[in-house]
Amino acid sequence: MDFGKTADDEEFRAEARAWLAAHAAPSTPRRTWERTLGRAGWIGLGWPEPGYGNRTASLPQQVAWAEEYARSPAPPRSGHIGENLLAPTLLAHGSEEQKNRFLPPIAAGEELWCQGYSEPGAGSDLAGVRTAAVRDGAHYRITGQKIWTSLAHEADWCFVLARTDPASRRHHGLSFLLVPMDQPGRIEVRPIRQMTGTSDFNEVFFDGARARVEHVVGGEGQGWRVAMSLLGFERGVSTLAQQIGFAEELGRVTGTAVRTGAVTDPVVRDRLVRQWAELRTMRWHALRTLGGSGDPGAPSVAKLLWAGWHQRLGELAVRVRGAEGAVGPVDWSPGAPYELDADQHLFLFSRADTIYGGSDQVQRTIIAERVLGLPREPKGAV
Incomplete structure (x- = not known):
């Protein structure tokens, strides 16, 4: 897809950046923040139909909003499931009564x-x-x-x-x-x-x-058809915002490698370069599929790309710190809580990346059967 920047797109990005700079704060309670987003019209940009309290935006503008949001100090979204999963499903399969009942409260940030x-x-x-x-x-x-x-x-x-x-x-x-x-x-x-x-x-x-x-x-009796349709909406513009966060994590890990001297190890240096190159590949793949490639395996390929990449980054994050990465700055006084730092949290949480949202094995099976046309696995096969 052509993501050339138009004057309208640049104006939209500037508006989003300015609004986030004025309103975003990481300490804002998440439900309060959803209502703030709703009042300003920032929920439902990707819905093809206006009129539910949302405003619509072009695909490049949706990308701009997602990227500016990821760069801002705004808290994590708790309205993602309603806005990006349920709402498109209702627009595709819901009755007019269902759309009118459920879409306005989602757009207002009132119902999670x-x-x-x-x-x-x-x-x-x-x-x-x-x-x-x-x-x-x-x-x-x-x-x-x-x-x-x-x-x-x-x-x-x-x-x-x-x-x-x-x-x-x-x-x-x-x-x-x-x-x-x-x-x-x-x-x-x-x-x-x-x-x-x-x-x-x-x-x-x-x-x-x-x-x-x-x-x-x-x-x-139509639940399977609706459920599969919903999964098709799961990996869209938000993947580009996810990659902004990945880039910031990679920058932090690279900075740590320089600080600790781990970057002088040719193996570590090679892994850092590979992480950077693979992240660029993920972005190009995401932009291509947003443009409507028609590839039924595109969501599975995207999941395989980012899940393994993020897991390897977590491993690298603790490796470049040496022993400090395993222990961290711990307060050993009696009764003090053990708090994970950012690198330790990255390492532990990313262990689940290749499992949740469809395991790597499931994604490979989808690609094999639905894209490559390979025979289905026999029932009961290990």
């Missing part, structure tokens, strides 16, 4: 969402979901468990992939339901403590939770 896909026995194999939704008059009653549910402890709503036909198997008989999280006694959220000490992921237990019949997206 989480994604109820993975289960203990159905992570990479999403077609194996066992969470059940049984029709009960004007509602469905949902029973089951979801896991690795990002930001469920903050969310107001969850979109849930559940089995509405108990006799169905695999991809059939699934439905995509919109479920309110404020159901005491029917929904329980348990944070999962990670190696980093944080708890961004959660287990969610549904015990007869209710979802209204009119809040089934795409029709009963």
Whole structure:
């Protein structure tokens, strides 16, 4: 795609940069920040339709916003799932009533969402979901468990992939339901403590939770089609913002290598150069696919590129610091908490990069079967 800079694009970027400089602060509570973004019209730029309280922007302008946001001191977004995953799905598959009910609160930063896909026995194999939704008059009653549910402890709503036909198997008989999280006694959220000490992921237990019949997206039994459509929206303009963060991390690691003298090691120097070159490749790939390459394997290629790259950067971050990278500046006084520094957090968190969001093995299978046309793996193959 041609990302040549027009006067309008440059004006838009300047406006975004100035607004962020005036309003962004890392200490702002995330829900407060979402409402601030909503009031200023910065949520929903990528939606093809205005009129839900959002404003629209061209693709180069969306890229400009994402890049300026990544460079600013703004806090991490907690509205990403609603804005970039659910909203495009509703625009593609939702009824007019669903769009009018759910899109304006997302655009205003008033309602936050989480994604109820993975289960203990159905992570990479999403077609194996066992969470059940049984029709009960004007509602469905949902029973089951979801896991690795990002930001469920903050969310107001969850979109849930559940089995509405108990006799169905695999991809059939699934439905995509919109479920309110404020159901005491029917929904329980348990944070999962990670190696980093944080708890961004959660287990969610549904015990007869209710979802209204009119809040089934795409029709009963069409959940697999809707769910796969949503996954197609998952890796878009936001990947370019992600790469801005990656570049800043690489710059920090390179600076540490110079400070510690590790850069004099030819192996370390070679790895730093490779990380830089691979990051440039990721950007070119992202820009090409944003332009509509039509490649069904593009999202899987993107995930393979960045996941392995980021994991290797985490390993390099602690290596260039030597023993200090393993221990860090620890306060050994009794009762003092053990705090990870930025490099240690990068190393530990990036261990999961090749697993969450579709493991590397799953991405390679998608490329093999859907792009290269290779035979499907036999059922039960190891």
